[in-house]
Structure formats: C-alpha cells, structure tokens
Amino acid sequence: xxxxxxxxxxxxxxxxxxxxxxxxxxxxxxxxxxxxxxxxxxxxxxxxxxxxxxxxxxxxxxxxxxxxxxxxxxxxxxxxxxxxxxxxxxxxxxxxxxxxxxxxxxxxxxxxxxxxxxxxxxxxxxxxxxxxxxxxxxxxxxxxxxxxxxxxxxxxxxxxxxxxxxxxxxxxxxxxxxxxxxxxxxxxxxxxxxxxxxxxxxxxxxxxxxxxxxxxxxxxxxxxxxxxxxxxxxxxxxxxxxxxxxxxxxxxxxxxxxxxxxxxxxxxxxxxxxxxxxxxxxxxxxx
DNA sequence: TTCCAGGGAGTAT
DNA sequence: ATACTCCATGGA
Numbered sequence: 001x002x003x004x005x006x007x008x009x010x011x012x013x014x015x016x017x018x019x020x021x022x023x024x025x026x027x028x029x030x031x032x033x034x035x036x037x038x039x040x041x042x043x044x045x046x047x048x049x050x051x052x053x054x055x056x057x058x059x060x061x062x063x064x065x066x067x068x069x070x071x072x073x074x075x076x077x078x079x080x081x082x083x084x085x086x087x088x089x090x091x092x093x094x095x096x097x098x099x100x101x102x103x104x105x106x107x108x109x110x111x112x113x114x115x116x117x118x119x120x121x122x123x124x125x126x127x128x129x130x131x132x133x134x135x136x137x138x139x140x141x142x143x144x145x146x147x148x149x150x151x152x153x154x155x156x157x158x159x160x161x162x163x164x165x166x167x168x169x170x171x172x173x174x175x176x177x178x179x180x181x182x183x184x185x186x187x188x189x190x191x192x193x194x195x196x197x198x199x200x201x202x203x204x205x206x207x208x209x210x211x212x213x214x215x216x217x218x219x220x221x222x223x224x225x226x227x228x229x230x231x232x233x234x235x236x237x238x239x240x241x242x243x244x245x246x247x248x249x250x251x252x253x254x255x256x257x258x259x260x261x262x263x264x265x266x267x268x269x270x271x272x273x274x275x276x277x278x279x280x281x282x283x284x285x286x287x
Numbered sequence: 288t289t290c291c292a293g294g295g296a297g298t299a300t
Numbered sequence: 301a302t303a304c305t306c307c308a309t310g311g312a
Contacts, residue, residue, distance in 0.1 A: 017293065108294040114310065115293080160308025165295085202295050223293035252294080255302070280293075 001054060003047045007067045009089025010042050016281035018212050019093050020103055020116045021123075021140070030132065032123065033060060033096070035139050037132035051132055062091050065217075065274075074268045074275040079233045083282035092277060093212065097180035098173070099140040100213035105165050105200040107208070114158065121157035122146070122166075146170035165200025172198055180214070188216050203257050211273040220264030220272040222257055229279045230260060238263065 014022040014029050022031040028039045038052040040061075049057050058064065067089075075081045095103075099119075106118045119140070126141035126149060146154070147170040154163035172178065183191040191214065195206040204223055210216035220226075227246065235243050242259055252260070268275040 104293080105295095107292095109292060109307080110294095110309080111292040111311080113292090117310085155308075158309065160310095161306095162295095162308080200295065204294060208293070221293070225293065253302070254295095257294095284293095 001047050002045055003063070004045050006047075006063055007089045008042065008047060008061065008063065008091060009087070010040060012087050012090035012281065013061065013093065016087075016090060016277060017112045017284070018277060019095055020112070020119045021099075025135075030135070030137075032130070032137045032139055035128075036130050037135075037137040039132065060094055062094050065091065067091070070271045070274050073271045074278075076268065080268075080275060080279065083278040086285075087278050087281055090278060090281065092217065092274060094215065095213040096140075097183070097209065097213040098143060101169065101180065101195070101198065101201070101205075101209050102140075102146070102166055104205045104208040104212075105169060105198075106159060106162055108162065108200065108205065118158045118162075122154075122159075125153065125157055143170050143174040147174040162200060168199035169201070180209075183210075184214050188218055191216065192219075203254065203261065207261065211276070217273045218265055218270050220261050220268070220276050222252065222260045222264065223280075225280050225283050226264075226276060227252060227260065229283045230263070232283075234263075234267075237267065 010029055014024075014031075021033070022029050024030075027043075028041045030037060030039045034052070034056060036051060038049060040047070040049040040057065042048070071084050075084055102122070103115065103119050107115045110118070123138040123140050126145045127138035130137050130139060146166060149167060149170075151163045151167050154166055157163075159166060173180070183194060186194070188210065191210060192203070192206045195201055195209055196203065204221055207219045207221035211219035211221060230238070231246060238246075242256070246256065264276060265272045
C-alpha cells in the first residue's frame, strides 16, 4: 500500500523495545502476530506485507494515529522536538493485550535482549508451530497453556522468579475468563487499577500494557531510562525537593513513580505515551 | 568476578 | 503510607 502522507519508520518502530517478537532478515521484518508469522517492509513510499490483510496491518501499526497532530501536541520543548526529528516515523504498535501483559511481566528487572529471549522461549515451548518462507516460528501461547504449565518449566524459559507471576496471572485470566480487551473502553485510571491486580504487575507494567495494547496514549510508563531522561533534561520542571531525592537514590518508590508519571501525563498531554516512547528510544540511542 | 537489566512483592517501620 | 530488601538469570 502507498503511504505517501503517512509517516512510518519500521526500523524505529520495531527496534525501540516496545515489542519483542520481530526480527529483521534482509529488508524484511518477520514477526509472529495474530496467531501466524507475517512479514513487512518499506520500499520508498510503499509499505509491503505478506500473510496478513491490509486492515489488520493498518490497525496493528496504528497507521490511523495522526503523527503530525501528535508531533504538534507533544513537541513542547527543544529536547522533545529533537527526538521527534531524529526518530520521525516511530509509531506505537497495538499489540495483543494478553501477550503484551505477559511480556512486560517478564520485562521487570531485565534488558531487552533477555526479554526477547524469554518471550521466544515461552513461544517455542508452549506455543503452536507455524512457518513462513521456509522458516519456523511459534505463536504466543494461550492463557490456558501457561495457566497449566509447571512453574519450573516457566522458570526454565529464563523467567527466573517471574515464572510464578506469569503462571498466577495466566490462571487469573484463564479461570475467570477475563477479557483484557474489555479494558479498552475503561477509563485510564480505572483500567490501570484493574491491571495492577494481576501477579507481577505494578504501575510501570500496567502503564506499558495500557499504552502498547489498550489504546491509552495518555499512559506514561516510567522505567530506569525515563527516569534518566527526566534527570538529564527535565529536572528543572520538577519540584526541587523531588529532584534532589531522585538524584540521590537509585530505583523508584511507588509514590515517586506516581509523581513522575503525573508529570509526564500533565506536561505532554493526551499523547504522553508517544512522547515517552520517542524519549526512551532517543535516550538509548545516544548512550 | 562483578555489575546491571523497560520493577514488584514482602516485610518492617 | 513509606522505606528497605530480596528476587533468578544471563550477558557484558
């Protein structure tokens, strides 16, 4: 399909650490989505894909989000505008909520490489086999599969102590037939509260799930990198006592998380999540 | 060897 | 409510 007026950069979008199931081979990106392997690439103004229909791909890559409007909305300062300029075309993907939830439970206290490894292991061990272009892939396992898995087997996927969180959350969802999708129409704060009831889910993981899979573009996840961004570029916009506190200790207490989260949401507005992802990737690229 | 990674739960104040 | 401490694992 032609995307002349639709900014999109697949490399930024698929490399920025929001999604863990994509790998580039040649100029094609291969991923496992919607229960099957698909591939996408860009050639000049053409956005090409295979093994998926146009409607699905448009929605998955959020091509109906107006990036120009978003840039106007969040481009509040020089640093943010620089990140927008440098990473123009980065989009927030609309992941499947279930896979997103488990992925970000795994993501706590781990780097992106390790997270990809864990999600791949879970899929290989518990998912269903499929293939594309002669290559083998595995789908992400259903809630029932992980709910019935042995914690030991989950831990052996590299999850470590997260194994029991993943199993408990899978049980909560499977046994209650919980529909994460239903939270899409629940207001941000209420939806966040409900997601925090799952095992291994705190405010940061909840914000990631809301932003990356439930359409809450106002969510503003604060991890170690975003804290660093704020300390390096937005320190003067915080109350001085809070700024002092943040500089003097590592990690982030629950109340301090809430303060930085509120800062991001208030400062950047309804597309704070886009601001977060541009700032996150920009900081990582320049470190 | 030591350190750190897209934090959260458990426990003690 | 807030602060402190573990937590499994793997790569650098």
